[in-house]
Amino acid sequence: xxxxxxxxxxxxxxxxxxxxxxxxxxxxxxxxxxxxxxxxxxxxxxxxxxxxxxxxxxxxxxxxxxxxxxxxxxxxxxxxxxxxxxxxxxxxxxxxxxxxxxxxxxxxxxxxxxxxxxxxxxxxxxxxxxxxxxxxxxxxxxxxxxxxxxxxxxxxxxxxxxxxxxxxxxxxxxxxxxxxxxxxxxxxxxxxxxxxxxxxxxxxxxxxxxxxxxxxxxxxxxxxxxxxxxxxxxxxxxxxxxxxxxxxxxxxxxxxxxxxxxxxxxxxxxxxxxxxxxxxxxxxxxxxxxxxxxxxxxxxxxxxxxxxxxxxxxxxxxxxxxxxxxxxxxxxxxxxxxxxxxxxxxxxxxxxxxxxxxxxxxxxxxxxxxxxxxxxxxxxxxxxxxxxxxxxxxxxxxxxxxxxxxxxxxxxxxxxxxxxxxxxxxxxxxxxxxxxxxxxxxxxxxxxxxxxxxxxxxxxxxxxxxxxxxxxxxxxxxxxxxxxxxxxxxxxxxxxxxxxxxxxxxxxxxxxxxxxxxxxxxxxxxxxxxxxxxxxxxxxxxxx
Amino acid sequence: xxxxxxxxxxxxxxxxxxxxxxxxxxxxxxxxxxxxxxxxxxxxxxxxxxxxxxxxxxxxxxxxxxxxxxxxxxxxxxxxxxxxxxxxxxxxxxxxxxxxxxxxxxxxxxxxxxxxxxxxxxxxxxxxxxxxxxxxxxxxxxxxxxxxxxxxxxxxxxxxxxxxxxxxxxxxxxxxxxxxxxxxxxxxxxxxxxxxxxxxxxxxxxxxxxx
Numbered sequence: 001x002x003x004x005x006x007x008x009x010x011x012x013x014x015x016x017x018x019x020x021x022x023x024x025x026x027x028x029x030x031x032x033x034x035x036x037x038x039x040x041x042x043x044x045x046x047x048x049x050x051x052x053x054x055x056x057x058x059x060x061x062x063x064x065x066x067x068x069x070x071x072x073x074x075x076x077x078x079x080x081x082x083x084x085x086x087x088x089x090x091x092x093x094x095x096x097x098x099x100x101x102x103x104x105x106x107x108x109x110x111x112x113x114x115x116x117x118x119x120x121x122x123x124x125x126x127x128x129x130x131x132x133x134x135x136x137x138x139x140x141x142x143x144x145x146x147x148x149x150x151x152x153x154x155x156x157x158x159x160x161x162x163x164x165x166x167x168x169x170x171x172x173x174x175x176x177x178x179x180x181x182x183x184x185x186x187x188x189x190x191x192x193x194x195x196x197x198x199x200x201x202x203x204x205x206x207x208x209x210x211x212x213x214x215x216x217x218x219x220x221x222x223x224x225x226x227x228x229x230x231x232x233x234x235x236x237x238x239x240x241x242x243x244x245x246x247x248x249x250x251x252x253x254x255x256x257x258x259x260x261x262x263x264x265x266x267x268x269x270x271x272x273x274x275x276x277x278x279x280x281x282x283x284x285x286x287x288x289x290x291x292x293x294x295x296x297x298x299x300x301x302x303x304x305x306x307x308x309x310x311x312x313x314x315x316x317x318x319x320x321x322x323x324x325x326x327x328x329x330x331x332x333x334x335x336x337x338x339x340x341x342x343x344x345x346x347x348x349x350x351x352x353x354x355x356x357x358x359x360x361x362x363x364x365x366x367x368x369x370x371x372x373x374x375x376x377x378x379x380x381x382x383x384x385x386x387x388x389x390x391x392x393x394x395x396x397x398x399x400x401x402x403x404x405x406x407x408x409x410x411x412x413x414x415x416x417x418x419x420x421x422x423x424x425x426x427x428x429x430x431x432x433x434x435x436x437x438x439x440x441x442x443x444x445x446x447x448x449x450x451x452x453x454x455x456x457x458x459x460x461x462x463x464x465x466x467x468x469x470x471x472x473x474x475x476x477x478x479x480x481x482x483x484x485x486x487x488x489x490x491x492x493x494x495x496x497x498x499x500x501x502x503x504x505x506x507x508x509x510x511x512x513x514x515x516x517x518x519x520x521x522x523x524x525x526x527x528x529x530x531x532x533x534x535x536x537x538x539x540x541x542x543x544x
Numbered sequence: 545x546x547x548x549x550x551x552x553x554x555x556x557x558x559x560x561x562x563x564x565x566x567x568x569x570x571x572x573x574x575x576x577x578x579x580x581x582x583x584x585x586x587x588x589x590x591x592x593x594x595x596x597x598x599x600x601x602x603x604x605x606x607x608x609x610x611x612x613x614x615x616x617x618x619x620x621x622x623x624x625x626x627x628x629x630x631x632x633x634x635x636x637x638x639x640x641x642x643x644x645x646x647x648x649x650x651x652x653x654x655x656x657x658x659x660x661x662x663x664x665x666x667x668x669x670x671x672x673x674x675x676x677x678x679x680x681x682x683x684x685x686x687x688x689x690x691x692x693x694x695x696x697x698x699x700x701x702x703x704x705x706x707x708x709x710x711x712x713x714x715x716x717x718x719x720x721x722x723x724x725x726x727x728x729x730x731x732x733x734x735x736x737x738x739x740x741x742x743x744x745x746x747x748x749x750x751x752x753x754x755x
Contacts, residue, residue: 297585299579302580308642309571309576309638309639312638316635320555323552325548325552328552329548332631332634332635335637336634338638339641342645343641343644346642347645378648379650379651381650410647410650411587
């Protein structure tokens, strides 16, 4: 009968020596490669966080435990604090497991503010890659581990030194080539990171911390570049177009510069300035949130409550004093009736209120939509938000793939941002005219430098004309007052769904209209009464 | 005189009437101060009013429990006093309901309805015990000292334990099963005294009913 094989006993010193030799081998191998992110991978595999290297990119963030699981946070392993980053997990021959991320997003003043995130990872044979966007606020510490059954198969951590809010400039090129050096003038305050085609995610939400992509790889991924451009990155083809293979150059649509969503694709050298003006969708959303999306319900007037309570006490005292047994029973009955009346009068209609706002940046036939959700709670509660939501103000929360739970004190509001996504633009701008592409009309239209415009019917065409400043609904007016200063001349602002306040989207096409041409073509036109009232700067009211 | 007429008489008696009026005015003042005015929308009035009411009911319960024991009011007198105090709980409930409705606290409705009764009955029992203990010469003076001492002891006990176990102030704002159990345990003295038992003269102690 065959006997089961058993591992031969190993002395402790032998095991330790083997581990040390193995670690040295890994370090020497990766150092010989001389590529920044992989240095970080080796360090992370050894259980330590990477450290910045002189003059080169900051090492990446990867954990590799016996090649069974690998975690990469940020494109090319570069984390951008205060931005959306991709979290890519690659497992091999691993059963269903869980990725656990623990962040401390507190400050020296606030102390520890823990954020706990758990994502279920699909298991199975072969290599399984899963990727999802995650907003990473500036952090004091970040650690992760992959838990399978009752053991941890990979782990790693980042210290606060890696909480870098500078955006990255992705350099898509073949490995081994030197990074361009003449980018600092055009791309200030960015970090150049070398990436390969497989490093580029296809989800626009992953490019929140990307300022631009310099493409000098002969076979760039079209989908990844499109996602980057829609997300707001400036994609620059630095080589002659004949250098590239595949469909990536189709992003240019035959032009030297083409706006796509919130970003653009253009041709030029690594140090040449992008021809399209860039707008920061996150900044626009933050500006729009200057007005609350929900307001707490107004309480019953204090005077009414106090006078009613006083009257009740007087009546009860009189009944008890002079009413005898009948008075006592009447007073008790009155107490019950007054209790019911007080409850129905002073009780707010609901314990929680929710408001949404979306800002869509239109470029070409695509748009990048960034959304915010605000919830207000009257009792202390744990507010549920959609998956991947992230609060604007760093605070404690926990998240799974099913949703985000934020514990909230009584009578407080929480505003979260949702991952940006690419959508079909509701209108296009061609020949200085706005054409609606959806079944819903465009309302509250405004062109920076021209003034308010007439509404655009579904599928209709509207040619902007110079007009006097217009007045809108108080809420739209307040939103535009906060957005217009951030936009270049010729930018189009319009809304859909704001009539009900439930699903309001502000669409912005930056610098889409040639203001001078529009003025010359039509001259000043007097619009209906609503457009002749100056845009007020005070008195906006948010919906209740 | 039936039980309801007796309750009415007891509610009209000066001590209960003054206590009821004083409690109502205190709650009215708390409501007036705590209710939001002007542009404020945050209604936090219940978080003050409920502890005040619960603590005041505890004081009333302990005080009148001790009074009944010191004066040897007997079973019927104690029963009427306890019923009158329950009536006070009912009569002051609308004020708390208004604050609770406006504040929308994250508490189940049953707790806010039950905890004043638990507090009252528990502290009435504790007061009965205290009154029995200090019965004799200077009983009134001793009771005046013993009741605040009891409260101080319970507050200290809660602070030492770090939980809401016996403090009526904190128990109003959070569901606490230990508090409920403790109040039920403290109820036992008056249950022992007030419930009729076989072989016992039901009219025993009647001379103190008008205390």
